[in-house]
Amino acid sequence: MAATRDIDGFDGEVVAPDDAGYDEARAIWNAMHDKRPALVAYCHSTADVAAAVRHARAEGLAIAVRSGGHSLPGHSTCDGGIVIDLRGLNSIEVDPVGRRARVGGGALLGELDAVTQEHGLVVPAGVVSHTGVAGLTLGGGVGRQMRRLGLTIDSLLGVELVTATGEVVRVDAATNRDLFWAMRGGGGNFGIVTEFEFRAHEMGDLMVLATFNPIEEAARVLALAADVPVMAPDELLWTSFLRRAQPQPWLPPEWEGTLGVVSLIEWSGDLEEGRRVLGELAEQVAAPVSELAQVPFLALQTAGDELFGPGKRSYVKAGYLDDLSPAAIATLIEVASEVGSPFSQVEVLAVGGAIARVDADATAFPHRDAAWLVNIPASWVDASEDEREMNWARNVYRAIEPLMTGGAYVNFMGDDEVDHEAIAYGPTLERLRRVKAEWDPENVFRLNQNIVPASAEEVA
Numbered sequence: 001m002a003a004t005r006d007i008d009g010f011d012g013e014v015v016a017p018d019d020a021g022y023d024e025a026r027a028i029w030n031a032m033h034d035k036r037p038a039l040v041a042y043c044h045s046t047a048d049v050a051a052a053v054r055h056a057r058a059e060g061l062a063i064a065v066r067s068g069g070h071s072l073p074g075h076s077t078c079d080g081g082i083v084i085d086l087r088g089l090n091s092i093e094v095d096p097v098g099r100r101a102r103v104g105g106g107a108l109l110g111e112l113d114a115v116t117q118e119h120g121l122v123v124p125a126g127v128v129s130h131t132g133v134a135g136l137t138l139g140g141g142v143g144r145q146m147r148r149l150g151l152t153i154d155s156l157l158g159v160e161l162v163t164a165t166g167e168v169v170r171v172d173a174a175t176n177r178d179l180f181w182a183m184r185g186g187g188g189n190f191g192i193v194t195e196f197e198f199r200a201h202e203m204g205d206l207m208v209l210a211t212f213n214p215i216e217e218a219a220r221v222l223a224l225a226a227d228v229p230v231m232a233p234d235e236l237l238w239t240s241f242l243r244r245a246q247p248q249p250w251l252p253p254e255w256e257g258t259l260g261v262v263s264l265i266e267w268s269g270d271l272e273e274g275r276r277v278l279g280e281l282a283e284q285v286a287a288p289v290s291e292l293a294q295v296p297f298l299a300l301q302t303a304g305d306e307l308f309g310p311g312k313r314s315y316v317k318a319g320y321l322d323d324l325s326p327a328a329i330a331t332l333i334e335v336a337s338e339v340g341s342p343f344s345q346v347e348v349l350a351v352g353g354a355i356a357r358v359d360a361d362a363t364a365f366p367h368r369d370a371a372w373l374v375n376i377p378a379s380w381v382d383a384s385e386d387e388r389e390m391n392w393a394r395n396v397y398r399a400i401e402p403l404m405t406g407g408a409y410v411n412f413m414g415d416d417e418v419d420h421e422a423i424a425y426g427p428t429l430e431r432l433r434r435v436k437a438e439w440d441p442e443n444v445f446r447l448n449q450n451i452v453p454a455s456a457e458e459v460a
């Protein structure tokens, strides 16, 4: 039986399978997830979101929540249920004096960056501008300011939330405190955020060193990065990408397709000091191709937009390392070198800094002590390559797994993890399950890295 498309109290647009535009309405960033929802509800207001939740429950429809649509495991779409789309809620207001930003639940990072940068400010978030603020924030949020300013959740002051019963509640450090704790790392398990309130920070241009070394030099270059999480100042960010070189403004075309390591070394402090520090690093990295330049923040935030554009097929594995040891480096280089697709890569991100200085139990994000985040996003175009590319990512992960800590960043996980709750939430899981039981006992919001509500006996 077809779902009823008339939603009581809803002023947005509804798209159903027979409507023109249905294929566009059901698409998400990762083309692997070719699902057919019964309804796509484009919301314009908090009231629309609440109406859509109540309708879904009355009709018995599964709920997929979509903001930026970048869910790698495809949780923002579903077969036969309702997609509640928040892109219409993308207003952004900045208070430059109080350094606060109110951000609609459907805003994209690029929209947030553009408005905050008008005031020389930033809300620390991710590195690709078409990613949604909502999904990224609720999982934690790693990005280019993380070592200096912490995770995105560390700048979160509060949210407006539509709950599983369709009520609208405020959640912050004073109101619904346990829920505020859980929402900072617990993903979209507790309700639908219609507005975020963030602390904003000063942010100007950065100094950036981009280099490319062929794979034979990768071990030497990665070893140079090994002390960054503990020894380097917070202003320094060092991300390594083991991959085939792709077109970049600073990379001569003859290098394209060559297997090697791209190092993106960024300095977000005093520019002259950055020029000196990165200049010294450039000598040590000794890359055949490199560029050291002062770069406006917005230019850097959009530099990867095309390479990581929508419509490709993607699969991800990820985890954490305590130590970028010679054994870890050798293993990563060996297995990464088997890469097929020009769009796949192994990313090695130095974390630590401000992330590690927040108390372990202050938020539900459990991986604050980790030094290295290893992300293995495979990306390709043709469905005939699905098995090969997924197997490549799995092989890289399998090889490095014995050296990893056992946990994973919830936003870099696929949909096929055995025991995903323990991997994503680790020591915070039991408390998260109790908060889930209080706010969503029937698991209405289950299309996510799901937290099963604690049972009545467990809560007692």
Ligand SMILES: Cc1cc2nc3c(=O)[nH]c(=O)nc-3n(C[C@H](O)[C@H](O)[C@H](O)COP(=O)(O)OP(=O)(O)OC[C@H]3O[C@@H](n4cnc5c(N)ncnc54)[C@H](O)[C@@H]3O)c2cc1C
Residues within 6 Å of the ligand: 028, 029, 064, 065, 066, 067, 068, 069, 070, 071, 072, 074, 075, 076, 086, 105, 106, 125, 126, 127, 128, 130, 131, 132, 133, 134, 135, 136, 137, 138, 139, 140, 141, 142, 143, 187, 188, 189, 191, 192, 193, 194, 308, 411, 412, 447, 448, 449
């Ligand atoms: C190209 C690309 C670049 C990325 N870069 C980074 C990065 O730099 N840093 C980083 O930390 N992560 C990054 N990620 C991972 C990203 O954080 C997750 O994919 C995240 O889920 C995307 O959020 P979204 O709103 O775009 O996704 P959506 O697909 O819209 O949502 C994903 C999930 O988030 C939840 N959700 C979404 N909106 C809401 C809402 N309003 N209220 C409650 N729950 C909601 C739902 O559970 C939903 O299933 C990247 C992903 C991609 C594809």
